[in-house]
Amino acid sequence: MISMWMRRQLTDYIAKTLGTAATLFGLFWLTWILWTTVSKGLPALKWELFTQMTPPPGADGGLLNAFAGSIVMSGLAVLIGTPLGIAAGTYLSEYARHTKLGATIRFVNDILLSAPSIVIGLFVYELMVRQMGHFSALAGAVALSFIVLPVVVRTTDEMLQLIPSTMREAALALGVPQWKVVRQVLYRASMSGIVTGVLLALARISGETAPLLFTALNNQYWANSLLDPMANVPVVIFQYAMSPYEFWHALAWAGAFVVTMFVLMLGLLSRWLLLNKGKIS
Amino acid sequence: MAQSPTLPLSAASPQDHREARDHLHDRLFRYLVMSCALFVLVALLAAALSMLWGGREAFSTFGVQFLWSADWDAVQRKFGALVPIYGTLVTALIAMIIAVPVSFGIALFLTEIAPAWLRTPVAAAIELLAGIPSIIYGMWGLFVFVPFMSEHIDPWLDEHFGPLAIIGPLFQGAPIGLGMLTAGIVLGIMVIPFISSVTREVFMTVPVHLKESAYAVGNTTWEVVWDVVLPYTRSAVIGGIFLGLGRALGETMAVTFVLGNAHRLSASLLEPGNSIAATIANEFTEADSPIYLSSLIALGFLLFIVTFIVLAIARLMLSQLARREGATT
Numbered sequence: 028m029i030s031m032w033m034r035r036q037l038t039d040y041i042a043k044t045l046g047t048a049a050t051l052f053g054l055f056w057l058t059w060i061l062w063t064t065v066s067k068g069l070p071a072l073k074w075e076l077f078t079q080m081t082p083p084p085g086a087d088g089g090l091l092n093a094f095a096g097s098i099v100m101s102g103l104a105v106l107i108g109t110p111l112g113i114a115a116g117t118y119l120s121e122y123a124r125h126t127k128l129g130a131t132i133r134f135v136n137d138i139l140l141s142a143p144s145i146v147i148g149l150f151v152y153e154l155m156v157r158q159m160g161h162f163s164a165l166a167g168a169v170a171l172s173f174i175v176l177p178v179v180v181r182t183t184d185e186m187l188q189l190i191p192s193t194m195r196e197a198a199l200a201l202g203v204p205q206w207k208v209v210r211q212v213l214y215r216a217s218m219s220g221i222v223t224g225v226l227l228a229l230a231r232i233s234g235e236t237a238p239l240l241f242t243a244l245n246n247q248y249w250a251n252s253l254l255d256p257m258a259n260v261p262v263v264i265f266q267y268a269m270s271p272y273e274f275w276h277a278l279a280w281a282g283a284f285v286v287t288m289f290v291l292m293l294g295l296l297s298r299w300l301l302l303n304k305g306k307i308s
Numbered sequence: 309m310a311q312s313p314t315l316p317l318s319a320a321s322p323q324d325h326r327e328a329r330d331h332l333h334d335r336l337f338r339y340l341v342m343s344c345a346l347f348v349l350v351a352l353l354a355a356a357l358s359m360l361w362g363g364r365e366a367f368s369t370f371g372v373q374f375l376w377s378a379d380w381d382a383v384q385r386k387f388g389a390l391v392p393i394y395g396t397l398v399t400a401l402i403a404m405i406i407a408v409p410v411s412f413g414i415a416l417f418l419t420e421i422a423p424a425w426l427r428t429p430v431a432a433a434i435e436l437l438a439g440i441p442s443i444i445y446g447m448w449g450l451f452v453f454v455p456f457m458s459e460h461i462d463p464w465l466d467e468h469f470g471p472l473a474i475i476g477p478l479f480q481g482a483p484i485g486l487g488m489l490t491a492g493i494v495l496g497i498m499v500i501p502f503i504s505s506v507t508r509e510v511f512m513t514v515p516v517h518l519k520e521s522a523y524a525v526g527n528t529t530w531e532v533v534w535d536v537v538l539p540y541t542r543s544a545v546i547g548g549i550f551l552g553l554g555r556a557l558g559e560t561m562a563v564t565f566v567l568g569n570a571h572r573l574s575a576s577l578l579e580p581g582n583s584i585a586a587t588i589a590n591e592f593t594e595a596d597s598p599i600y601l602s603s604l605i606a607l608g609f610l611l612f613i614v615t616f617i618v619l620a621i622a623r624l625m626l627s628q629l630a631r632r633e634g635a636t637t
Contacts, residue, residue, distance in 0.1 A: 035528055035531070036528065036531065037528055038528070038531075039528035039529055039530040039531070040535075041420050042416070042529070042530035042533075043416075043530070045413055045527065046413040046414070046416035046417040046420075046421050047413075047417055048343020048413065048417075048420070049409070049410045049411075049412070049413025049414050049417065050414045050417040050422075050430060050434070051414065051495075052410055052413075053410060053414055053434050053437065053500050053501075053504070054430070054434070055438065056431055056497045056500075057433060057434070057436055057437050059448075059452075060437075060440060060444065060445065060448045061436075061440075063448045063451075063452050064444060064448070067451070109343050111347060112344075114340060114341040114344035114345070115341065115344040115345040115347065115348050117341045118338075118344065118345035119345060120339075120340035120344050122338060122341065122342065123342075123345070127352075129345075129467075131349070132345050132346070132348055132349055134620075134623055135348060135349050135352050136348050137619070137623050138350065138352065138616060138619045138620065138623065139351065139352055140353075141551060141554050141555060141615075141619050141622075142355075142558070142615060142616075142619070143554075143557070143559070143560065143585060143611060143612075144558075144560065144611070145558065145560040145585050145588055145589060145607055145611075145617055146355065146359070146558065146611060146612045146615070147355065149358075149359055149362070149608040150354070150355040150358050150359065151589070151607055152362075152605075153358035153359065153361065153605070154354070154358055155360045157362075164618020165316070170583060173351060176348065176351070177348070180345075180348060184510060204330035204331075204333060204334050205334050205337070205338075206333055206334050206336075206337035206338075209337070230439060232537070233441070234443055234444065235441070236441075236442070236443045236560070236561045237442075237560040237561055237585070237589060240592065240593070241592050241593065244593070261441070261443050261561075264443055264447065265446075265561065265564075266567070268446070268447050268450060268451075268625055269565075279447065280447070283443070283444050283447055286441060286443075286444070287440060287441065287444050290344075290439055290440070290441060291436065291439060294436070294439045
């Protein structure tokens with residue numbers, strides 16, 4: 028009896044140790060990767076990064092056009108993806124909560140949510156680049172918007188479902204038409220949740236490289252039109268990291284540092300928003 | 309109410325007018341949001357069809373052979389998907405071998421072992437791993453992890469496992485650091501947060517009275533998790549694993565950096581290889597003939613189909629637990 032008890036205690040002890048070790052294992056990589064980004068990115072940070080264009084091979088320069096391009100394309104992607112996503116999420120939550128169609132769309136949206144981003148890049152290449160005959164910032168923005176869309180759909184759907192039905196009933200009982208209930212009551216009640224979804228989507232697309240490789244491509248100069256290829260931080264990082272020049276590696280690390288900090292900041296902000304929402308309701 | 313045909317003129321009263329207008333607006337709003345929701349459905353379908361269309365030339369030229377031909381010759385314009393498919397599967401397999409036990413351990417730690425105050429910060433930290441852009445994993449992999457592998461891990465593996473009988477060929481080769489093993493490890497780190505967060509969440513859905521009863525009859529923590537929590541959440545945990553697998557199969561940038569981009573079929577995990585996503589990312593803008601481009605898009609189509617199946621299984625498995633949850637409450 029004792030030996031069996033001992034064996035069970037021992038198994039338990041080993042399992043607990045391994046569980047703790049697994050967690051430390053995960054945190055170890057996190058620390059290592061973040062430390063690398065900071066220790067290599069911080070020394071490479073300089074003011075010219077934000078004032079000079081990307082350099083020709085072998086020369087030093089900045090990332091101004093890449094930052095501008097990323098901001099333009101991410102902004103455009105959010106502008107395209109957010110209204111579509113909020114509307115689709117509204118449909119799922121308010122009109123199709125328990126229907127077959129709703130379940131199907133939710134299922135497809137979940138798949139789109141985790142679909143490889145390179146596949147979305149190929150899709151938009153076929154859809155836009157091949158039709159238009161050239162790479163363009165617009166195609167890049169559309170590709171990114173396909174990544175924004177499912178994130179916003181999902182969060183909008185979930186956030187609207189969290190609203191107590193008494194709120195809807197109270198508004199409807201006053202004779203308010205349903206679309207006004209949705210717009211003036213439900214959207215207001217779930218505003219912070221929906222904004223969180225948009226922030227999360229923005230965080231996801233700011234480091235997204237694969238879909239931009241064959242849509243926006245890259246541009247060493249300032250792009251004047253949305254129909255031109257446009258520089259963007261992730262693709263510039265990719266090219267510069269693969270290049271043989273030390274200058275370019277430093278630029279890539281600086282870009283990587285800025286992108287990582289931006290993404291982590293967005294993550295913190297959205298977490299904080301959600302936390303505050305929990306306090307209010 | 310007002311639909312009665314015996315009321316001829318009152319239909320024009322302001323009250324009814326407003327009702328009719330509201331009704332119209334309601335209908336329009338409904339159509340609007342419904343069309344946006346249908347757009348999501350159409351988008352996925354269109355993505356599949358557009359890639360099938362883009363890859364039609366490759367499929368019609370090489371036929372089914374495309375799937376298992378190891379050719380990849382841009383000069384002779386002969387293409388086959390075997391090497392990228394093999395690389396994708398092997399790296400994803402290595403990733404899962406690392407990520408599944410580790411994620412299970414993390415979920416165990418976060419739900420049963422850690423003191424309550426530690427759980428939220430540690431869970432948030434692990435989820436940070438999911439937030440880091442994949443290009444950062446790629447750069448870290450290329451500049452930090454690859455040299456580390458080539459200096460420390462690869463020679464050790466070659467020395468100790470290389471001479472062994474059956475698994476030996478897996479670990480033979482020049483220790484250049486780039487290769488399937490490195491890519492698999494990086495992928496493993498990348499999918500850990502996805503699998504562990506799903507596992508943790510489903511572990512927390514286990515009714516407290518189930519766990520408490522098991523503890524009450526004298527079970528240890530491990531026995532409660534292994535014999536009560538895990539059987540209760542089995543389908544959802546498998547769903548989480550498939551979700552991670554879907555990520556690992558389609559991950560592009562990190563793999564592109566560390567896989568070495570070599571179109572060669574080799575048994576050794578230390579040799580450079582290629583994966584579907586990395587092949588597309590590396591060669592798309594260099595594709596100089598329509599058949600080359602078409603082959604790359606055909607590869608994308610294959611990747612899409614495989615990840616679609618994997619993710620569909622994941623979602624079905626995950627929804628099974630949700631449905632049971634709904635039935636019991």
